[in-house]
Amino acid sequence: MKRRTLLQRSAALGAIAVAGCTGDGDTGNGNGNGNGDGTPTGSPTATPTGFSGFGDYSTRTTNTGCDDGSAGTAAVAFDAEEIRLTITGVIESPTPCYEASFEGVKYDSDTDELRVTIAAEADGSDVCMECVGAIEYETTLNLEGGFPGTVVVKHGTGNAAAVVATASPDA
Numbered sequence: 001m002k003r004r005t006l007l008q009r010s011a012a013l014g015a016i017a018v019a020g021c022t023g024d025g026d027t028g029n030g031n032g033n034g035n036g037d038g039t040p041t042g043s044p045t046a047t048p049t050g051f052s053g054f055g056d057y058s059t060r061t062t063n064t065g066c067d068d069g070s071a072g073t074a075a076v077a078f079d080a081e082e083i084r085l086t087i088t089g090v091i092e093s094p095t096p097c098y099e100a101s102f103e104g105v106k107y108d109s110d111t112d113e114l115r116v117t118i119a120a121e122a123d124g125s126d127v128c129m130e131c132v133g134a135i136e137y138e139t140t141l142n143l144e145g146g147f148p149g150t151v152v153v154k155h156g157t158g159n160a161a162a163v164v165a166t167a168s169p170d171a
Contacts, residue, residue, distance in 0.1 A: 051107070051114070052145030059102040059118065059139040066131035067092060074118075074153040076167035083146065085116075087139040089164065091155045093120035097128035100137030103157055112149035116141065119157045 067090075074089030091100055103117040120135050147169040154161040 050146045051112070051143060051148040053143070054105060054107075054114075055142040055144055057102060057105070057139065057141040059100050059137055061099040061135055061137050062088075063136040064096040064098070065134055066096060066129065067134035071132070071134040072155060072162070072164050074155070074165040076151050076153060076165060078147055078167075078169045080147075080169075083143045085114075085139075085141045085143065085147075085151060087116060087118070087137075087141075087151075087153055087165075089118065089137055089139075089153065089155070091118055091120050091135050091137065093133035093135050095128045095130065096133035096135075097123050097125040098133055098135050099123045100135050100139075102139060103161075105141065107148065113152060114148040114150070115152045115154060117154040117156070117161050119155070119161075 070090045071092035072090070074087055077086045077088075078084075079086065098120040101119050101121040103119040105117070106115045107113070108115070116139065118137060118139060120133070149168060151165075151167050152163055153165040153167075155164050156162055
């Protein structure tokens, strides 16, 4: 089974089983609720009163190229009407022949912190320019109940993931 399929299925089952405590996934429609092009559809009906989990998510690569010094950055936008986070960023990769992938999301209820991790994954190209790559991406994550106190964005995988942004809906 391909890694993406396994992670996507794990995310859907994890979201259902633990209502947003943990989850891992991949690019696409997250738990399957979307319009087929990676864009989540629908909107939560709950009034933002406190974070209780996450729903649909998607990550898409918006541009690739050689790093001009902008890699390793991210910004978080909070949409109170839709109870949605939008993360835009630039992740470093070995070459420009990579794409952004949704590595995972984890909520720590003790600190009221949501950690979102984005990774770079080879796009399968046979020929690629030789330079350090910069992969621009946009990730959206629909939330349930409201926003967590803090959102932390990490780039990378496992212990090598590094924090590139921290944001709060009150800031």
